[in-house]
Amino acid sequence: MAGIDRELKKGSAELLILALLEARPRHGYELSKLIESRSNGQLTFHIDSLYPLLYRLEEREWIKGTWVEQPGERRRRCYKVTAAGKRELARQRETWATFVESVRLITGDEHA
Amino acid sequence: MPDWALEVRKRLASVRLSPTREAEIVEELSQHLEDRWRDLIAGGASHEIATQTVLAECKDTLAPHLASLRQARWVDNAPPQSRWLSLHDIRYAIRALRSAPAYSAVALAVLTLSIGATTAIVSVVDAVIVRGLPFPDADRLVAVGERRMKAAADGENLVAPQNFSDWREQQEVFIGLAAVGYSSIMLVPEHGQEPEVLKAQAVTADFFPVLNVSPLLGRAFTPENERRGNARVAVISYSLWQRRFGGSPDVIGRYVLGHVADVQILGVMPPGFAYPVGDLQPTDVWLPNVFRPEERIRGNDFSYRLQVIGRLKPGVGIERAQADMDQITARLAAETPRWFEDRVAKVEPLHGYLVKSVRGWMYMLLGAVGFVLLIACVNLSNLTLVRVSTRSKEFAIRTALGASRWDLARALLVESLILSVVGAAFGAALAWIGVELLRAAIPPEIPRAGNIAINVRVLTAAMAIATATALIFSAMPMLHFTRRMNIAGPADTTRSAQGGLRDLLVVAEIALAVVLLVGSGLFLASFRQVTSVDLGINPADVLTVRFRPLGGSAGPQRTQEFRNLLENLREIPGVEIASLIHGGVPLRGDLRTVDFGIPGRVLSRNEDLDFNAISPDYFRAMRVPLLAGRFFTDEDRHGGEAVAIINTAAAKKYFPGENPIGKAIQFEGLRTVVGVVGNIRHDGPETDWRRQGFIPLDQSEAAGATLALRLNGELAHVIPAVKSAIWSQFPGIPLPDILTMEEFLQILIAQRRFNMLLLSLFGLLGIVISLVGIYGVMAYTVARRTKEIGIRLALGALPVTILRMILSRASAHLAAGLLIGLITAWSLSGLVAAFLFQVQPTDVSVYAGVGALLATTGLAAAFVPARRAARVDPAISLRLE
Numbered sequence: 001m002a003g004i005d006r007e008l009k010k011g012s013a014e015l016l017i018l019a020l021l022e023a024r025p026r027h028g029y030e031l032s033k034l035i036e037s038r039s040n041g042q043l044t045f046h047i048d049s050l051y052p053l054l055y056r057l058e059e060r061e062w063i064k065g066t067w068v069e070q071p072g073e074r075r076r077r078c079y080k081v082t083a084a085g086k087r088e089l090a091r092q093r094e095t096w097a098t099f100v101e102s103v104r105l106i107t108g109d110e111h112a
Numbered sequence: 113m114p115d116w117a118l119e120v121r122k123r124l125a126s127v128r129l130s131p132t133r134e135a136e137i138v139e140e141l142s143q144h145l146e147d148r149w150r151d152l153i154a155g156g157a158s159h160e161i162a163t164q165t166v167l168a169e170c171k172d173t174l175a176p177h178l179a180s181l182r183q184a185r186w187v188d189n190a191p192p193q194s195r196w197l198s199l200h201d202i203r204y205a206i207r208a209l210r211s212a213p214a215y216s217a218v219a220l221a222v223l224t225l226s227i228g229a230t231t232a233i234v235s236v237v238d239a240v241i242v243r244g245l246p247f248p249d250a251d252r253l254v255a256v257g258e259r260r261m262k263a264a265a266d267g268e269n270l271v272a273p274q275n276f277s278d279w280r281e282q283q284e285v286f287i288g289l290a291a292v293g294y295s296s297i298m299l300v301p302e303h304g305q306e307p308e309v310l311k312a313q314a315v316t317a318d319f320f321p322v323l324n325v326s327p328l329l330g331r332a333f334t335p336e337n338e339r340r341g342n343a344r345v346a347v348i349s350y351s352l353w354q355r356r357f358g359g360s361p362d363v364i365g366r367y368v369l370g371h372v373a374d375v376q377i378l379g380v381m382p383p384g385f386a387y388p389v390g391d392l393q394p395t396d397v398w399l400p401n402v403f404r405p406e407e408r409i410r411g412n413d414f415s416y417r418l419q420v421i422g423r424l425k426p427g428v429g430i431e432r433a434q435a436d437m438d439q440i441t442a443r444l445a446a447e448t449p450r451w452f453e454d455r456v457a458k459v460e461p462l463h464g465y466l467v468k469s470v471r472g473w474m475y476m477l478l479g480a481v482g483f484v485l486l487i488a489c490v491n492l493s494n495l496t497l498v499r500v501s502t503r504s505k506e507f508a509i510r511t512a513l514g515a516s517r518w519d520l521a522r523a524l525l526v527e528s529l530i531l532s533v534v535g536a537a538f539g540a541a542l543a544w545i546g547v548e549l550l551r552a553a554i555p556p557e558i559p560r561a562g563n564i565a566i567n568v569r570v571l572t573a574a575m576a577i578a579t580a581t582a583l584i585f586s587a588m589p590m591l592h593f594t595r596r597m598n599i600a601g602p603a604d605t606t607r608s609a610q611g612g613l614r615d616l617l618v619v620a621e622i623a624l625a626v627v628l629l630v631g632s633g634l635f636l637a638s639f640r641q642v643t644s645v646d647l648g649i650n651p652a653d654v655l656t657v658r659f660r661p662l663g664g665s666a667g668p669q670r671t672q673e674f675r676n677l678l679e680n681l682r683e684i685p686g687v688e689i690a691s692l693i694h695g696g697v698p699l700r701g702d703l704r705t706v707d708f709g710i711p712g713r714v715l716s717r718n719e720d721l722d723f724n725a726i727s728p729d730y731f732r733a734m735r736v737p738l739l740a741g742r743f744f745t746d747e748d749r750h751g752g753e754a755v756a757i758i759n760t761a762a763a764k765k766y767f768p769g770e771n772p773i774g775k776a777i778q779f780e781g782l783r784t785v786v787g788v789v790g791n792i793r794h795d796g797p798e799t800d801w802r803r804q805g806f807i808p809l810d811q812s813e814a815a816g817a818t819l820a821l822r823l824n825g826e827l828a829h830v831i832p833a834v835k836s837a838i839w840s841q842f843p844g845i846p847l848p849d850i851l852t853m854e855e856f857l858q859i860l861i862a863q864r865r866f867n868m869l870l871l872s873l874f875g876l877l878g879i880v881i882s883l884v885g886i887y888g889v890m891a892y893t894v895a896r897r898t899k900e901i902g903i904r905l906a907l908g909a910l911p912v913t914i915l916r917m918i919l920s921r922a923s924a925h926l927a928a929g930l931l932i933g934l935i936t937a938w939s940l941s942g943l944v945a946a947f948l949f950q951v952q953p954t955d956v957s958v959y960a961g962v963g964a965l966l967a968t969t970g971l972a973a974a975f976v977p978a979r980r981a982a983r984v985d986p987a988i989s990l991r992l993e
Binding site: 028033048 | 120123136137139140143145147151169170171172173174180181182183
């Protein structure tokens with residue numbers, strides 16, 4: 001498989017979504033394009049994985065989806081991070097950083 | 113571009129989401145796919161490639177991924193789970209009803225009126241004929257009467273004292289046999305009170321033991337009290353005890369001061385005790401029944417005046433009691449045949465005896481109000497049918513979402529039930545008012561009229577009626593609709609078949625209304641007949657005052673007092689003619705008959721003539737015409753020539769083809785006929801002429817009399833003057849009985865008036881409900897055909913053609929309904945024949961009137977929607993749908 005390992009992606013997906021939504025509310029398609037472009041095509045989310053994930057985050061009340069209407073356009077469902085989501089994001093970032101640091105320490109340059 | 117929503121929905125098929133949530137997800141995901149597709153196109157992909165790419169990315173793992181979410185565990189906890197009734201159903205039904213305010217309002221109005229009317233009538237019927245008697249073991253109580261074999265109707269079967277006494281001695285089947293007669297006590301006024309007349313019953317000693325009710329205080333009578341000398345005792349009612357004696361416990365032994373005699377109180381009955389039951393004016397006092405000496409021998413005194421009641425011995429049935437009474441009667445008949453020429457003893461349950469005079473009438477009222485209810489049901493069926501067809505889309509959606517036929521049927525049923533229950537609540541309130549009105553209007557002689565009230569039983573009946581109504585009126589549309597839907601599928605509910613049923617219901621409604629209206633018409637016609645009967649007198653502006661001077665007796669002195677009284681009364685402004693009558697005042701049930709004979713002629717046995725002693729002006733006061741000879745004058749007095757006047761009926765019978773003037777007759781002595789007067793319907797408009805004879809008051813032995821005053825002034829001004837004129841002649845006598853002849857006439861026709869009013873009201877209800885039905889169906893038809901009408905108009909049809917088209921449909925309904933209704937009414941009319949007066953149950957003018965009334969009002973009801981149809985703007989109507 002091209003790109004990042006499936007298990008790794010799954011474990012980091014929540015973090016990715018929360019992080020992308022931290023800056024501003026986005027809709028689902030926008031999220032999937034952002035992930036793909038920022039990962040240089042390494043990470044892709046299609047509807048079968050993206051939306052169930054969004055709905056799960058929503059059920060956990062980390063994000064909140066609302067229908068937003070804009071003149072001349074169809075209404076879209078936009079998601080934003082809730083306060084609980086922000087706390088979760090901070091926690092996951094820390095976990096991730098610790099994990100990356102641990103991995104680096106183990107697999108890193110021993111001559112450094 | 114592919115239908116992305118369809119693609120998404122396919123992939124969601126196995127996920128259990130609520131319909132709303134599913135719709136949202138479909139919208140969101142199909143947007144995503146479309147955006148992706150457009151991006152691919154924008155990136156240079158062909159439509160085909162773009163579509164293939166998007167579909168490839170849209171994997172089948174969507175459903176499993178979603179399945180683990182909470183929202184994918186949605187359960188439809190409404191219809192499929194609860195097969196019967198749930199709160200959800202009720203909420204849904206209320207919402208549905210509120211969304212159709214016009215339907216709900218009309219349905220509620222129809223239900224309120226029909227359930228209200230039915231409840232009111234049911235409460236009357238319940239009180240008057242259904243409710244049991246409030247005595248212990250009341251089913252053992254019987255009435256024992258003398259039935260005249262030749263009499264057509266089974267009446268009160270009153271008993272002569274002689275027969276009662278023998279029955280009482282000889283019977284072996286009753287615990288006791290008691291006789292009840294009517295009486296009254298005129299109380300001596302105390303401390304300036306108006307003289308009060310107490311309603312009394314003269315009863316034999318067995319009366320209380322037979323009913324099995326003991327006095328609350330003191331004791332009841334013993335056989336000893338039935339003798340003269342021991343009889344000045346009384347048992348009083350609880351209400352008299354409270355009212356006159358303040359409920360004082362030392363009332364026993366005190367006296368009720370009466371004008372004729374004082375009676376000593378022996379006992380007080382418990383509250384609520386009354387016989388018969390629930391009279392509008394309850395009995396205040398029970399006195400011992402003392403038979404007059406002539407009532408103790410089998411002489412010439414035939415006075416059938418007693419109601420006889422008995423309580424069966426344990427183990428004795430009605431048949432056995434009847435057999436015993438038959439034996440006794442046979443024995444007595446052998447001894448004194450002329451007492452039993454056409455009379456037999458009849459034993460019947462007391463309850464049945466008390467209500468039999470009105471049972472048929474009550475059933476008739478119940479039947480009439482039943483028609484109102486039936487019309488209401490048909491009408492609601494129709495309204496519901498229209499409503500169901502306008503909701504076919506809603507039902508189609510619900511079916512698509514998994515609702516079963518039963519779910520839809522139940523939804524309709526719940527709506528109908530809610531309407532009925534609310535209708536019943538309003539109806540009960542309406543009935544409560546109705547019952548007050550009925551109690552005021554009901555003829556006073558109706559047994560147990562005082563008991564009429566809305567009670568739990570009646571309300572239960574009302575709820576049962578309401579539920580049944582709901583079931584009936586929703587069943588037909590429900591079955592019809594759901595069956596249609598199964599065959600044709602939800603999208604099309606085959607309107608034409610429904611139209612057929614609707615037409616049928618309108619026709620049924622009109623037919624029922626016709627039947628009801630024919631009934632009303634017949635009663636109205638009867639009432640008109642009764643009020644236009646020639647009574648032989650003119651009761652308008654005649655005041656009657658009955659009085660009986662205290663002390664003194666008949667004779668020249670009393671005659672002079674009467675003359676003085678008349679002189680004084682003539683002085684009163686407003687009194688046109690003053691006269692006196694002793695004997696039988698017309699219309700008030702008084703009657704006295706005496707033997708009649710013609711010297712030198714043998715008449716058949718038992719000839720008698722109504723006896724009246726009158727002052728000279730009596731006929732002028734009553735406006736009775738003189739047909740031959742002369743009226744009495746002041747010269748016809750005691751010691752003068754003994755004279756008499758007879759009426760036409762007597763003249764025809766006894767002097768056919770002869771001039772009776774100057775003939776001698778035996779009529780309270782030997783007299784010469786000096787005049788012939790017109791006939792009088794003595795017992796009211798529905799009775800025949802009687803043979804009557806009159807003698808001068810001055811030549812009679814009258815101690816008391818009744819004033820008959822023709823007035824030309826205000827009644828209210830005259831009455832006080834009349835009273836004081838009487839009191840100046842006869843100081844202190846009570847005058848409880850001051851009534852106009854018009855009032856007596858009203859009492860006599862009270863039942864007819866009551867029937868006429870009630871049936872007219874029902875007829876009005878029936879016609880209004882049917883007109884609502886005609887209007888509703890026409891309005892619906894027009895609404896549904898607006899497009900078609902628009903096309904016709906656009907193609908050049910004239911509005912008047914459209915008007916005619918719609919009206920012809922209504923006319924067809926009306927014609928069919930009228931025909932069926934008139935035929936039905938014709939065949940049912942025999943049922944009311946007994947309640948009519950001088951009107952044939954098949955009276956053509958009534959039928960024609962009803963036909964014309966319904967035809968015109970029906971067309972008027974159809975005209976409103978028809979005119980709307982004719983005014984349809986083609987441009988607007990074609991844009992519909």
